[in-house]
Amino acid sequence: MAGLTDRRTARTxxxxxxxxxxxILRKGYEAITVQDIIDEADVGRSTFYAHYTGKEDxxxxxxxALRMELAEAQDAAGATSDGSRGEPLGFSLAxxxxxxxxxxxxxxxxxxxxxxxxxxxxxxxLSEIVRKELSGAQGDEAVPGEVRNQFxxxxxxxxxxxxxxxxxxxxxxQVDTIFRRLVLNGIGPSRCDTSHQE
Amino acid sequence: MAGLTDRRTARTxxxxxxxxxxxILRKGYEAITVQDIIDEADVGRSTFYAHYTGKEDxxxxxxxALRMELAEAQDAAGATSDGSRGEPLGFSLAxxxxxxxxxxxxxxxxxxxxxxxxxxxxxxxLSEIVRKELSGAQGDEAVPGEVRNQFxxxxxxxxxxxxxxxxxxxxxxQVDTIFRRLVLNGIGPSRCDTSHQE
DNA sequence: GATAATCTCGAACATCGTGTTCATTATCAT
DNA sequence: ATGATAATGAACACGATGTTCGAGATTATC
Numbered sequence: 001m002a003g004l005t006d007r008r009t010a011r012t013x014x015x016x017x018x019x020x021x022x023x024i025l026r027k028g029y030e031a032i033t034v035q036d037i038i039d040e041a042d043v044g045r046s047t048f049y050a051h052y053t054g055k056e057d058x059x060x061x062x063x064x065a066l067r068m069e070l071a072e073a074q075d076a077a078g079a080t081s082d083g084s085r086g087e088p089l090g091f092s093l094a095x096x097x098x099x100x101x102x103x104x105x106x107x108x109x110x111x112x113x114x115x116x117x118x119x120x121x122x123x124x125x126l127s128e129i130v131r132k133e134l135s136g137a138q139g140d141e142a143v144p145g146e147v148r149n150q151f152x153x154x155x156x157x158x159x160x161x162x163x164x165x166x167x168x169x170x171x172x173x174q175v176d177t178i179f180r181r182l183v184l185n186g187i188g189p190s191r192c193d194t195s196h197q198e
Numbered sequence: 199m200a201g202l203t204d205r206r207t208a209r210t211x212x213x214x215x216x217x218x219x220x221x222i223l224r225k226g227y228e229a230i231t232v233q234d235i236i237d238e239a240d241v242g243r244s245t246f247y248a249h250y251t252g253k254e255d256x257x258x259x260x261x262x263a264l265r266m267e268l269a270e271a272q273d274a275a276g277a278t279s280d281g282s283r284g285e286p287l288g289f290s291l292a293x294x295x296x297x298x299x300x301x302x303x304x305x306x307x308x309x310x311x312x313x314x315x316x317x318x319x320x321x322x323x324l325s326e327i328v329r330k331e332l333s334g335a336q337g338d339e340a341v342p343g344e345v346r347n348q349f350x351x352x353x354x355x356x357x358x359x360x361x362x363x364x365x366x367x368x369x370x371x372q373v374d375t376i377f378r379r380l381v382l383n384g385i386g387p388s389r390c391d392t393s394h395q396e
Numbered sequence: 397g398a399t400a401a402t403c404t405c406g407a408a409c410a411t412c413g414t415g416t417t418c419a420t421t422a423t424c425a426t
Numbered sequence: 427a428t429g430a431t432a433a434t435g436a437a438c439a440c441g442a443t444g445t446t447c448g449a450g451a452t453t454a455t456c
Contacts, residue, residue, distance in 0.1 A: 008423060008432050033413060044434045049415065116314050143376050143385070147360045151353060151380050158352035162345045178341050182349050187341070188382035206403050206452060231442060242405045247444065397456105404451070412443080422433070 013051060015041040020058055024108045029059070029115035056117050063121045070094065070125060091129045092156065092179055096172035099160060107164040110157070119157065126153045155183050211249060213239040218256055222306045227257070227313035254315050261319045268292065268323060289327045290354065290377055294370035297358060305362040308355070317355065324351045353381050 019041035023032045034055055038048050052058045070091065099106045109118040130152045134145070143151075159179045163170060217239035221230045232253055236246050250256045268289065297304045307316040328350045332343070341349075357377045361368060 006424065006432070012433080034415090035413070046416080046418090046435075047433050050432080054414085112318075120310075143379055144365075146364060147357060147376060148380075148385050150356050150360050151385065154352050154356035155349060158348050159345060162348050166344060167342075178345060181341055182346075182384065184384045184386035186380065186382045186384035186386075187346050187349065188384075204403070204453065210404080232444090233442070244406075244445080244447090245404055248403080252443085399456085400454095402451105402453075405449085407447100409446080410444095412441105414440080414442100415438105416440105417438080418436100420434080422431105424429105424431075426428095426430105 009051070012041075012043055012047060015043055016048065016051065016058060017062055019043075020055070020062070021105060024115075025104055028108060028113045029055075029118070030113065059115065059117055060121060063118075063125070066098070067125050069098065070129065088133075089130075089152070089180060089183065090133060091126070093172065093176045095126070095156070096160070096163075096176050096179075099164070100172045103164065103168065106160070107168070110161050111165055123153055123157065126156060152183055155179065207249070210239075210241055210245060213241055214246065214249065214256060215260055217241075218253070218260070219303060222313075223302055226306060226311045227253075227316070228311065257313065257315055258319060261316075261323070264296070265323050267296065268327065286331075287328075287350070287378060287381065288331060289324070291370065291374045293324070293354070294358070294361075294374050294377075297362070298370045301362065301366065304358070305366070308359050309363055321351055321355065324354060350381055353377065 016037060019037050020032070023036055023040055027036075032055060034045075034048060037043075037055060037058070038045055052061070109115050110122075127149060130149050134149060134152070156179060159175060159182065163175045167175075214235060217235050218230070221234055221238055225234075230253060232243075232246060235253060235256070236243055250259070307313050308320075325347060328347050332347060332350070354377060357373060357380065361373045365373075
């Protein structure tokens with residue numbers, strides 16, 4: 001009924017996605033050519049272009065699953081009620097968990113030799129989520145909402161990248177703590193607790 | 199004496215840089231080909247490759263001037279003494295000023311359709327600077343130094359991008375205020391002043 | 397001004413990746 | 427079984443890259 005019928009297309013698309021993932025792990029996204037992908041997937045050239053406009057399109061299509069998974073996680077976490085009352089930044093731990101699970105892929109996508117396309121896609125997904133969570137709570141009026149949003153997303157990507165490249169042994173929860181610390185408090189002098197100064 | 203003699207090479211390099219800048223403003227960095235550059239600069243193809251390995255190399259070489267200019271600005275600002283005592287984040291205003299002066303170029307390089315190479319270059323330059331400034335002051339021990347460094351740089355790029363793309367009318371000093379606010383305080387609940395809660 | 401060094405030119409070339417076309421073959425849904 | 431649809435693979439046009447080389451132009455230096 002729906003569009004998911006024909007087994008042939010499903011098989012082809014699965015093969016192409018698998019090939020892309022293997023290749024990303026093997027040689028990094030940027031270095032991959034369409035030729036590599038169809039060789040690895042053992043699929044005809046014209047077949048590839050019948051499904052996707054290029055490797056970027058193929059990669060992007062892989063993010064739909066992530067988008068949905070995160071949307072559900074957010075709904076589940078924020079199911080407390082209407083707004084964003086459960087936790088300040090409820091999305092972050094779920095996201096770090098997800099990244100921890102597919103650590104190899106994330107590292108290959110997010111690092112220096114990673115895929116800008118992928119990072120942008122992640123940014124876009126996170127922007128939506130953060131916008132919802134931040135819509136209620138209004139903090140500093142000296143800092144416009146848009147830039148606050150971008151700040152949260154940017155910090156997340158920063159911490160994510162640092163984690164995967166420099167401290168892959170850390171647990172998602174530990175990374176999440178660092179993230180929240182930075183986003184909520186910055187790096188300013190300690191904080192309110194009036195610690196001893198001189 | 200030094201390497202800067204021959205007027206021919208100087209002329210050629212200047213022409214190529216100028217051509218690259220014009221093209222960046224006209225059609226964005228990614229869309230530019232070497233052919234475009236040498237047409238615009240009216241320079242032979244082999245001549246181009248005698249000087250640079252590609253458009254990326256050409257772009258990168260343009261950042262040396264910036265690197266030096268910023269190093270001087272930092273030395274001048276931090277000339278107070280040995281360490282980083284003058285201001286917490288002394289580099290930021292100088293950098294925003296510089297970006298404000300060459301606003302068109304920066305916007306074309308930093309935006310969505312900008313040049314990853316350029317942003318990476320900016321990141322690298324800033325990392326050096328921030329590392330020096332942050333080496334003395336040790337804040338939160340729960341947040342490792344490396345990630346704090348990346349956090350500052352990342353936030354700078356975020357604010358810079360937002361400024362150039364969404365609020366180009368703002369003055370550098372205003373943007374700088376927002377940047378410092380975010381870096382030092384984050385977006386945490388109001389502040390220490392124990393405002394009325396319920 | 398003459399000389400030797402060296403920079404520039406431009407055309408030609410090999411190479412590679414892209415994206416399309418089309419007739420043929422294989423697989424699917426029913 | 428059969429009509430519909432997907433996959434194949436070879437061929438093609440195109441555009442960009444990076445290199446080579448001999449001839450000519452510009453330069454530094456004496």
